[in-house]
Amino acid sequence: MKKLNLIIIVVVLAASSVQAQISHELWLGEQTPAAVNVVSVKSSPTLEIAKKELQDRFVGTPGSTIRILVDKKGNNDLKTDGYKLDNNTIKAKSDIGALYGAYALLRRQQTGEPVSGVVSNPSYERRILDHWDNLDGSVERGYAGNSIFWHGKDSLAVLPSDRKLWHEYARANCSIGINGSVINNVNASPLVLTDAYLQRVKAIADILRPYGIKIYLSVNFASPVALKELSTADPLDGKVISWWSQKVKEIYSIIPDFGGFLVKASSEGQPGPQNYGRSHAEGANMLADALKPYDGIVMWRAFVYTANDEDRAKQAYAEFTPLDGKFRDNVIIQVKNGPIDFQPREPFSPLFGAMKKTSVMVEFQITQEYLGHSTHLVFLSPMWEECLKSDTYQNGKGSTVAKCTDGSIYDQAHTAIAGVSNIGLDSNWCGHPFAQANWYAFGRLAWNNELASEQIADEWLKLSFHKDAAKMKNNLDYAANWSRHFLQPVKQMMLDSREAAVNYMMPLGLHHIMSANGHYGPGPWWAPKGVRSDWTPPYYHQADKNGIGFDRTIQGSGAVRQYHEPVLSKFNNLATCPDKYLLWFHHLPWNYKMKDGHTLWDALCYHYDKGVKQVRSFQKIWDRVAPFIDSSRFLEVQMKLRYQCANAILWKDACLLYFQQFSRMAIPYDIERPV
Ligand code: GCU
Structure with missing residues (x-):
């Protein structure tokens, strides 16, 4: 009996390790490489990664040469992170651009897209994952196990297993163009700013750096008080100003390329400038001034509402639009896609396009807080695409949310986009094999905010499930069947899944x-x-x-007035209000x-x-x-x-x-x- 138990345990362990291996690959599946030469004049940790990835995964004629050319001054059609692909040559302005190019080349090979004549630039300068990870290791709204960054105050030592995981995480993010991670919850513990935690932040930053990923921290606005170092957190108080500038100096001495702060202030009980009778601008600017000498930024969230009689959907716009133009240029206002809170469907937030003299960024939620956690298969890309393509009309027709945030309409000092991560210690990272597609989709849309969900689903399926490359290559019949009987129907299922969730939920x-x-x-x-x-x-x-x-019509709460014409009238009138928003407005x-x-x-x-x-x-x-x-x-x-x-x-x-x-x-x- 004992022996049988043992056998069962061994079998179960073997099965789960196979699963862990399969799942941990994400979309970066193994290839049968073709012994190619990768030539790069320059060398750097980032370029070494590019070379290795190409050597390990490039499929082509054995002996062929791939060239990496980094030229800071040339390639004037490229942004810092952009790349060009032409006849086995990757051109870029920066090392990280070349690495993005290498990943793009490999992706295109695997998905059967052209690998020459490609010029690609990111839509946003900063493409960020927000982790709602608490320092004790739990994850707020996380459905894929505990944090990959934190295991509690008694486990701050960095283990080899931590490094391995962060390395895999960095690689996966870089492969889709993500270049920033906020590694602690927006409901932030002030402890993250103490030395013991900052040392761990440094260890994470060191591993993410060659992959071009910057670390950001969520900060508690009342940190100086919570850490018992000051009696006030009033942003106009001289002591508070110098506390933050000292703290920022300390952070940069440990992490020289630190990205900046994410702040949830005066929101859902979190402390903020309003506790001291100050405005969001006064609070954000104080932090921005501290970060400015180091090129750091502040992402200041607009997720604010209080329990008053005012319709919650109106409150962020009401608080923030009067402050337009009052923020420092290294502040970005981070706005959730809809005016309430990551619901399965919301109209776009009226703040998009409305703040014309302030940098504004979109915050999406990748973790499925309101969409079935990690149990339901819901591909979120169509929801994000719907938001990005929504026309705000704030600067005339075509003022989509995408264009109002990526710098193509307003002269934003910084552009960014954030997604609340769905990653945890779970053996498949995200809790549901298809939830990985949402991480992937966020990265791809952050790189190119015009991509269609259909293409993203197609890519992800080919990269994640298209494992039997040998069979595909040698057996045309199998390949055709794979496409007809797997790719097409499963892709359609993904594309329909968000609307299905809306139908059976709300x-x-x-x-x-x-x-x-x-x-x-x-x-x-x-x-x-x-x-x-x-x-x-x-x-x-x-x-x-x-x-x-x-009733949010003009006769009702009046929330509809926050939209620019003709959107206002379209939503306000029953004859023109789309059915999908009917009971939102009426x-x-x-x-x-x-x-x-x-x-x-x-x-x-x-x-x-x-x-x-x-x-x-x-x-x-x-x-x-x-x-x-x-x-x-x-x-x-x-x-x-x-x-x-x-x-x-x-x-x-x-x-x-x-x-x-x-x-x-x-x-x-x-x-x-x-x-
Ligand atoms: C939602 C979520 C909270 C989170 C908040 C936020 O309300 O339920 O857990 O803290 O959003 O975005 O700050």
Whole structure:
């Protein structure tokens, strides 16, 4: 019996290590290299990485030569990080540009795209992952295990396993163009600014540096008080000003290329300048002045709202637009994509394009806080694409969110984009094999904010699943089948997955109706005594016997006024408001006639039902692809899809039965009955 147990343990361990190996590869799969010569006149740690990657993974005629040419003064069509690919030559202005070029060349080889005549420049100067990692190792809204950076105050020593992981992390990020990491939670512990922690930050920075990745820290605005060094954190107080400039000096003496600070201030209970009667600009500028001599920046978040009677969706715009032009040029205002909080669907935040004399950046959330954690398969790229392509009209037609933040419309001193990371110690990094696609997609969109989700999904699938290169090469039939029976249907599943989640969770503009603080399952009824009303779903859906939806029209909360014409009128008028935002902007009777003739109630029922059906169709798609991938990932995704389907049914039944007590209307008989 004992022996059998042992055998089982060994088998399980073997299986999990195979899985860990497979998954840890991410999209940088092994290739059968072709013994090529890589020639570079210059040498540097970054260029050595480029050479090694090319030697290990370039597929071509054995003996052929790849040249790396770095010319700071030439290549005038390139930005610092850009690259050109031509006839096995990588040209760049900087070493990191050459490394990006090397990764692009390898990616293009693997995905079958042209590898010559390519000129590529990033859309944003700073492409940053925000880790909401606490110093004790937990991760706020993390669903992929504990932090890869922190393990608590008693484990600050840097282990070889830490270094290995940070190295893999850096490589993966660099391969998709990410060049910054904020390595601690926005709800920041002041301890991160103490020497013991800064030494660990230095160790991380040293490993990330050759990959072109800068470290940033989230800081608690009241750090000097919390660390018991001063009695105030008033940004206009001389002692506070010199405390921060000393602290910044100390940081740069340890990490000379430190990127700067991310600050959540006067938001959700975090201290900020408003505690001292000062404005966001006064707070941000004080930190910016301290960082300026070292070229550091401040990313100051606009995620602010308080529990007053004002519609939460209006508050960030109301607080920040009057400060336009008052921020130092090394401050960037970091704005979440929507005006509330990373919901499955929100209209774009009206702050985009509205601050014309201030640098503004987008903050996306890669971790699926409101989109099924790491259980649901939801490809987020279409959601981000929708936001980036939204036209704000702030500077005339074509003033998309992308253009309002990448410097093409406004003269921004800095451009940046951030994504809240979904990475943890989990053996596949992100908790769900397909959640890796969201990390990948964020990096690709940060590099090129015009990329289509279809291309990103195509690339990621080819890079992550297209392992059997030999079979593909020698067996045309297999290759064609792989494309027809794996790539096409799975790509379509990815592209449909976000809309499916919207359908089974919060269709037609509903938002924030999940249960409790876990933000996972349905809870439109959830409103316990003592919890702030703006943290409870009834505040957002406003369902009663007269109807459902949040009236943000001109007659309602007036939030719609924050949009520029013609967006304002489009959202304000029922005839033109897109169905997907209907209940975001309007409170409507249950029997309101939709454009397709259904009543609002029926439309709601059909959307929920459609979401369930979509997940069922994903299961069928997935069941058929078993022959094309390893059994480990096949089984894991299959199991997760089963949970997702059960969850989708739960969302549908719970929401319809709850809302039905107000609508008092029958659920159409052609949809599956709630139990
Ligand atoms: C959400 C999230 C919090 C997070 C906050 C933020 O509200 O639930 O965990 O701290 O966003 O972005 O600051």
